[in-house]
Amino acid sequence: MKKTKVGLFIPCYINQLYPQVAIATLELLEKLNVDVYYPQGQTCCGQPLGNSGYEEDSKGACNLFVENFKEYDYIVGPSGSCIYHVKHHFDILEQTPEVIKVRNNAYELCEFLVKILGVTDLGASFPHKVGLHKSCHGLRGLKLGSCSEVMGPHFSTEEDLLNNVKGLELMSLNRKDECCGFGGTFSVFEEAISVKMGKDRIQDHLDSDVEVITGADHSCLMHLEGLINRNKQPLKVMHIAEILNSSL
Numbered sequence: 001m002k003k004t005k006v007g008l009f010i011p012c013y014i015n016q017l018y019p020q021v022a023i024a025t026l027e028l029l030e031k032l033n034v035d036v037y038y039p040q041g042q043t044c045c046g047q048p049l050g051n052s053g054y055e056e057d058s059k060g061a062c063n064l065f066v067e068n069f070k071e072y073d074y075i076v077g078p079s080g081s082c083i084y085h086v087k088h089h090f091d092i093l094e095q096t097p098e099v100i101k102v103r104n105n106a107y108e109l110c111e112f113l114v115k116i117l118g119v120t121d122l123g124a125s126f127p128h129k130v131g132l133h134k135s136c137h138g139l140r141g142l143k144l145g146s147c148s149e150v151m152g153p154h155f156s157t158e159e160d161l162l163n164n165v166k167g168l169e170l171m172s173l174n175r176k177d178e179c180c181g182f183g184g185t186f187s188v189f190e191e192a193i194s195v196k197m198g199k200d201r202i203q204d205h206l207d208s209d210v211e212v213i214t215g216a217d218h219s220c221l222m223h224l225e226g227l228i229n230r231n232k233q234p235l236k237v238m239h240i241a242e243i244l245n246s247s248l
Helices: 012-017 019-031 047-051 055-069 080-092 097-104 109-116 136-141 157-162 191-207 218-230 240-244
Strands: 005-008 035-037 074-077 106-108 129-132 212-215 236-239
Touching: 005 019, 012 019, 012 218, 019 035, 019 074, 019 109, 019 240, 047 055, 047 080, 055 080, 055 097, 074 080, 074 109, 080 097, 080 106, 080 136, 097 106, 106 109, 109 157, 109 240, 129 157, 157 240, 191 218, 212 218, 212 240, 218 236, 236 240
Parallel strands: 005 035, 005 074, 074 106, 129 212, 212 236
Antiparallel strands: none
């Protein structure tokens, strides 16, 4: 049987600041017998420029992304916001067959595991009380789960995976899908609002007896971790790939 050929996309901030997330993502895919490749020429997907209103200036990064990943069956990355950018903002490029293929086959890690590979139990164990932060791009952009403002059945690819981790207790939050306030450059230009929103999200996890905050977007987690460290609060932050790859 032919192996699924996956191009591993590691966002620039994970490459520079959280290499353990990249390693956990690679190890998870290899455990599932996926044929994983890491294109050496990959750079930022262009999201920071696009989100700041400089779409024209981001075209070079977007075109390079397509060039690096056009040969793979799927493109998988541990970041909902970056994958959302590839799928929904690459409409600024000429829609060649290569661009269309890359946009259609780019997947956030959890979505790829559940929807494409059909796997929810990865044999992980992590005996801690965990709170799940659902990012706006992942939840409302990629539809990784149901939103509290929309009537309909509840679903969540992230919860499906975490509920199958041995020993893990997924804690119920009071405001399950509220924004953390990061929003890329929003946290720079609207610092006070961003900090207040982040503190509110952290307090919800503290009130819910959480030990570890996790999620599929490390940009949100980076924002929360910064506030937690600054205020010396008793919470740990880990990307969901690290938990799914755990065997504690």
